Amino acid sequence: MRRSRRGGHSGLEFGGSGEDSFVAVVVTKLTGALLFILLLAMVIMALIPRADLERGGQMAGASPTPAVPLAITTPAALPDAVAGRPYAIALAATGGHRSPRWHVEGTLPDGLALDEASGRISGTPASPTEHPVALRVSADDGTDIATQALQLGVLPSIAPATPGSWWKPAWPVVAAAWRTWIEQGIGFLVLWLVHLVGMNVLTGFERQATDEALVAGDGGTAQFPLQRRFAAYRLVVRLSTLSATLALAAWMVLSRGPL
Numbered sequence: 001m002r003r004s005r006r007g008g009h010s011g012l013e014f015g016g017s018g019e020d021s022f023v024a025v026v027v028t029k030l031t032g033a034l035l036f037i038l039l040l041a042m043v044i045m046a047l048i049p050r051a052d053l054e055r056g057g058q059m060a061g062a063s064p065t066p067a068v069p070l071a072i073t074t075p076a077a078l079p080d081a082v083a084g085r086p087y088a089i090a091l092a093a094t095g096g097h098r099s100p101r102w103h104v105e106g107t108l109p110d111g112l113a114l115d116e117a118s119g120r121i122s123g124t125p126a127s128p129t130e131h132p133v134a135l136r137v138s139a140d141d142g143t144d145i146a147t148q149a150l151q152l153g154v155l156p157s158i159a160p161a162t163p164g165s166w167w168k169p170a171w172p173v174v175a176a177a178w179r180t181w182i183e184q185g186i187g188f189l190v191l192w193l194v195h196l197v198g199m200n201v202l203t204g205f206e207r208q209a210t211d212e213a214l215v216a217g218d219g220g221t222a223q224f225p226l227q228r229r230f231a232a233y234r235l236v237v238r239l240s241t242l243s244a245t246l247a248l249a250a251w252m253v254l255s256r257g258p259l
Contacts, residue, residue, distance in 0.1 A: 072147070083156055
């Protein structure tokens with residue numbers, strides 16, 4: 001405060017009152033803004049879900065809880081193996097806390113084994129099985145255990161092609177395929193086609209022989225012997241076809257065994 005004289009009058013005057021009021025206003029506004037920001041931060045912290053905080057704690061080092069339970073996803077019917085050939089299949093599972101260890105209840109076909117760490121069934125089966133082998137596998141991750149029934153069959157091996165020679169060609173020995181064809185009636189169809197081809201060939205030979213006899217001028221005397229000879233040929237073809245058909249039918253009945 002200071003004394004001033006203006007216009008012949010004296011009075012008291014507060015020095016710098018305008019600047020002080022401006023500073024006070026600025027400080028007040030800044031303080032209010034800081035208080036508002038602090039209050040807003042406290043509201044946001046209060047609204048953060050508790051699950052996010054728990055997730056943050058898990059990321060910091062806590063063991064996470066699995067969202068999906070342990071389950072085996074391998075189909076119940078495993079692909080068939082073939083005797084004498086390498087076989088490998090990996091069992092699969094989803095969920096759980098960690099990679100599971102596998103166990104099998106039952107006896108795997110001879111030559112196959114289960115790797116407990118990877119769940120891989122591998123090996124070379126020695127002999128075929130009459131029916132699929134019933135198994136029960138389990139996956140254990142230390143906390144949960146999942147089990148599932150499986151079936152695994154071993155098919156008989158297919159014989160390789162036999163080596164041929166100059167007088168005997170090499171033919172693949174596929175007994176199962178030939179047997180299936182015969183049982184489906186393909187064998188009888190083949191015999192019938194061979195019979196038709198043989199009869200057509202004899203008819204063509206007979207017509208050719210008759211034309212040659214007519215050209216030679218002795219068609220009347222030679223026609224009857226030609227007819228008798230080719231009739232005998234046709235009889236032989238018919239008897240051969242009938243015998244082959246009966247033999248095939250008998251083989252099919254005897255090979256199936258008693259019903």
